[in-house]
Amino acid sequence: GENVEQHPSTLSVQEGDSAVIKCTYSDSASNYFPWYKQELGKRPQLIIDIRSNVGEKKDQRIAVTLNKTAKHFSLHITETQPEDSAVYFCAEKPLGGNQFYFGTGTSLTVIP
C-alpha cells in the first residue's frame, strides 16, 4: 500500500516560536494533501490542505508547502500558542483513488 512518513513524532517549542512538521509520500499520483489537528480526546479536524497544482498555501499562522519533485510536504505554524498543542496528522490521497493515507502523527507541545 501507500506509505506516508511523518517527522518528528514529538515536538516541543517555546510559545511564540515556529513549528515545522514534515511528511514524505511515495505515490507520484498523489494530488491531495490535508493536515488534521487532533486535540486530546477529540476528533481529528482539518486545519489546512493543498492540492498538487499549488506549491504553498497560507491561512493566518498556518502554512503548507508542497514539493512534488521530492515528494514531500510540510506544515508550518508560526507564532505558536499553547492552544496549538495537539497531535497533527498529515495525509495524502492519490488522484482517482478512494483511500486517504495518514502519517503516524506529531505530538506538538507549546511551552508557555
Place this chain on the structure above:
Amino acid sequence: NAGVTQTPKFQVLKTGQSMTLQCAQDMNHEYMSWYRQDPGMGLRLIHYSVGAGITDQGEVPNGYNVSRSTTEDFPLRLLSAAPSQTSVYFCASSYAGIGELFFGEGSRLTVL
C-alpha cells in the same frame, strides 16, 4: 446539522463477542469510511464506501465487516472480537471522497 454521529462512545467486550459500531451522517456525503487509531500508528483505514451498496477494503480489514444500505449509515461489525481490536475507532465522511474528511467523535473499544 449533526455531522457525523458515532455510537457507542465506549464499549468493553470479551474475546469472541460480537458488536456493531454505528455511524450516521446527515451531510449527504457519498464517501464514508472507518479508521482505527492506535498509539504511534496514526489512522489506519479499515473499510470504506463510495456510495450505497458499494464497499471496499482498506489497509486493515481483517476481522471487520461493513455494509452500506443507505447513504446516511455505515455500520462496522466485529463478528468475533479479539484483544488486538482494542482501539479507538473513527468514522469519517466526505463529499465524493475528494475533499475534507469529517470525523465522528470516536468510539473507544476494549476487548478483554
